[in-house]
Amino acid sequence: MEQKRVLIAGGAGFLGSHLCDRFIKEGFHVIAMDNLLTGNIKNIEHLFPLPNFEYYNHDVTKFVHVPGKLDYILNFASPASPIDYLKMPIQTLKVGSLGTHNLLGLAKEKKARILVASTSEVYGDPTVHPQTEEYWGNVNPVGPRGVYDEAKRFLESITMAYHNFHGVETRIVRIFNTYGPRMRLNDGRALPAFMSQALNGQDLTVFGDGLQTRSFCYVDDLVEGIYRLLLSDYHLPVNIGNPQEITLNQFAEEIIALTGTKQKIVYHPLPKDDPKQRQPDITKARTLLGWEPKVSRQEGLKITYEYFKKALLSNS
Secondary structure (H helix, E strand, O other): OOOOEEEEOOOOOOHHHHHHHHHHHOOOOEEOOOOOOOOOOOOOOOHHHOOOOEEEEOOOOOOOOOOOOOOEEEOOOOOOHHHHHOOOHHHHHHHHHHHHHHHHHHHHHHOOEEEEEEEEHEOOOOOOOOOOOOOOOOOOOOOOOOOOOHHHHHHHHHHHHHHHHHOOOOHHHHHOOOOOOOOOOOOOOHHHHHHHHHHHOOOOOOOOOOOOEOOOOOOOHHHHHHHHHOOOOOOOOOOEEOEEEEHHHHHHHHHHHHHHHOEEEEOOOOOOOOOOOEEEEOOOHHHOHHHHOOHHHHHHHHHHHHHHHHHHHOOO
C-alpha cells in the first residue's frame, strides 16, 4: 500500500511537534513546515534521522509549494499564546488569513484533505456556558486579543468557503487550553507561567480575582481527538478539550502542591477582554468521534512538571 503523505504547518511548535510524532507512529510520511517564529527546532530534531520525515523552513504567508502528492494538510501555523500574539499582532493576522489561504490553495491543487486549527478564543468572553459549537461568540474585534480571535474566525470562514465553493475536503478543530511537554516556559499562559514561577521560587501571579475558569486538556488526548477528526467525515467545527473546569485560584494551589514550594499567590489586574469562563461542550466529539479525554489533570501535570524541571536545568 502506498504511504500516505501529510504536511504539518507549524510542525516545530508545541502541538505541531506532537502531531509529527503521532503521524510518524501511524506510518505516514511527514513533512513539517515552520519558520520558527515561535516554534523550536529542538521539538522535532529527534525525527531528523528518519527517512519518512522532512523539514521545510518556510513562512506559510508566502506561497507554499511542496513537491509530490499530499494526502493531508494540518494547519497549526500561528502564534498561540497572548505573549506572542500581542507582541506580533500583524504576523498573527497574516498567518491566520494569508497563511490559511495559501494552505487551502495547496489542498485544492493536491486534492488533499485539510484540517485547520481554530481555538476556543473564537467564543471570546462567552455569554454561553459551557461553549457549544453553535455559539457565535462575544469577541471585541478592536481589542488587544482581537488580532488572534479574528484571525481564527477568518480562518474558519475561508475554510468553509473553500469547502462550499471549491469542494475541498476540510476539517475544523476548536482547541481549548492544552498543556504538556514542549510548552515554552516563557509562554505566558497560566500553566507554564505558574510552573516556572514555582520552580524559580517566585510567587504565583494570578490576574483578576482568580475566579475565572479554564479547562485543561493533556496534549496526548488532544492529538488523539485531532487525529480522529481528520479521518472523520464531519466538516463543521468540533470542540476538542477537557470539560473539567477549574478556577485559576484552584489551579495555582494545585501547582504549589505539586511542586512542593512555599510560594503564595499574588494578584494583578485582569488584562482587557480576558475570558471569565472557558469550558468546552464536547458532545459532538463524543458522539461523532467516540472521543473524550483519558489523562487526568493530576497525571498530566506530573509529566509536565518533570519536563519543566529538566528544561530549567538544561537552561541554567
